[in-house]
Amino acid sequence: MKSDSNEDEKIEGRLQQATLDLLSGSDIQFRRETRLDIALVKNLPIALIFLPAADIPTFVGEGRVDLGITGRDQVGEHDAALAEGEESGVAEVLDLGFGGCKLQVQVPEKGDIREAKQLVGKNVVTSFTALSTQFFAGLEGVTERGGSLKTKIKYVGGSVEAACALGVADGIVDLVESGETMKAAGLKAIDTVVQSTAVLIKSKNTKNELVDLIASRIRGVIDAQKYVLCQYNIPRAQLVAATKITPGKRAPTVTALEEAEWVAISAMVEKKKIATVMDELTTVGATDILVLKIENTRSPSS
Ligand SMILES: Nc1ncnc2c1ncn2[C@@H]1O[C@H](COP(=O)(O)OP(=O)(O)OP(=O)(O)O)[C@@H](O)[C@H]1O
Numbered sequence: 165m166k167s168d169s170n171e172d173e174k175i176e177g178r179l180q181q182a183t184l185d186l187l188s189g190s191d192i193q194f195r196r197e198t199r200l201d202i203a204l205v206k207n208l209p210i211a212l213i214f215l216p217a218a219d220i221p222t223f224v225g226e227g228r229v230d231l232g233i234t235g236r237d238q239v240g241e242h243d244a245a246l247a248e249g250e251e252s253g254v255a256e257v258l259d260l261g262f263g264g265c266k267l268q269v270q271v272p273e274k275g276d277i278r279e280a281k282q283l284v285g286k287n288v289v290t291s292f293t294a295l296s297t298q299f300f301a302g303l304e305g306v307t308e309r310g311g312s313l314k315t316k317i318k319y320v321g322g323s324v325e326a327a328c329a330l331g332v333a334d335g336i337v338d339l340v341e342s343g344e345t346m347k348a349a350g351l352k353a354i355d356t357v358v359q360s361t362a363v364l365i366k367s368k369n370t371k372n373e374l375v376d377l378i379a380s381r382i383r384g385v386i387d388a389q390k391y392v393l394c395q396y397n398i399p400r401a402q403l404v405a406a407t408k409i410t411p412g413k414r415a416p417t418v419t420a421l422e423e424a425e426w427v428a429i430s431a432m433v434e435k436k437k438i439a440t441v442m443d444e445l446t447t448v449g450a451t452d453i454l455v456l457k458i459e460n461t462r463s464p465s466s
């Protein structure tokens with residue numbers, strides 16, 4: 165989303181489907197023509213641009229694009245590549261929770277290397293040269309003979325896992341999600357450079373007032389995914405106990421029932437805690453417990 169020409173930004177590849185779902189949940193409507201990397205949004209004066217994940221921090225950091233969705237690993241790589249004293253133009257707005265993976269140091273499973281320090285002075289292949297250089301610089305020290313060893317970091321754009329078997333590298337630094345690729349290539353992880361999830365980022369220099377509106381819509385969808393709405397009936401005498409179990413985000417909604425000694429309660433509950441909450445509610449006498457999906461939510465912090 166650009167201030168003048170109203171461009172917004174998005175990502176393809178691994179994060180694409182979750183990002184499209186997020187935009188749809190935020191009611192950002194667009195139609196992307198085949199092979200076009202730009203799409204005008206129908207119901208807001210912005211445009212979406214589809215760019216490789218690795219390029220997004222650059223466009224956002226330069227202020228050419230107002231908002232972006234990419235991996236935290238890519239933001240880290242962008243920032244690590246900045247010249248000394250140069251300030252990043254990228255600010256993280258929100259952790260989006262999906263696209264979880266780790267950037268890990270990997271070596272042949274059958275080899276002698278057991279810790280990252282043993283790769284100092286050797287050949288390392290990666291698509292994340294700046295983060296890897298930074299990581300190994302932190303391990304490099306003065307050798308026993310008084311010299312200093314530099315790890316040789318080489319860039320490859322894909323299939324990084326092949327580098328050790330092909331004799332190009334002693335170790336690699338690559339993303340691991342399920343671990344299947346690493347295992348299939350006969351590699352093992354010995355250290356983690358960065359833990360990553362997808363993030364919403366913005367340009368530090370943006371003046372576009374739509375940035376806050378869009379960020380707030382996206383935050384609403386992410387919050388909604390974390391919570392469910394729990395409704396139940398409970399004897400009024402148990403109201404205090406029930407409120408402790410389901411305090412809600414601010415406070416639970418309590419509604420009187422036609423039956424004098426009973427109330428109905430409705431409260432947002434963290435999705436991951438809902439099973440325990442239902443168990444506890446049953447123990448204090450709640451009945452007719454319903455758990456409802458929340459499509460979207462907005463609160464002052466959103
Ligand atoms: N298994 C995974 N492998 C690689 N990246 C992953 C994985 N899981 C999550 N990610 C995240 O997805 C981000 C982008 O991945 P990907 O390389 O697919 O994007 P892209 O460059 O936009 O797409 P493409 O390479 O298809 O053009 C990574 O930087 C990382 O944050």
Ligand SMILES: O=P(O)(O)OC[C@H]1O[C@H](OP(=O)(O)OP(=O)(O)O)[C@H](O)[C@@H]1O
Nearest residue numbers: 322323324338339340341342343344345
């Ligand atoms: O732990 P896993 O679930 O197996 O995922 C990790 C793999 O996925 C990525 O590669 P990608 O498939 O994006 O293609 P690439 O090798 O060309 O980068 C990454 O570079 C690893 O190779």
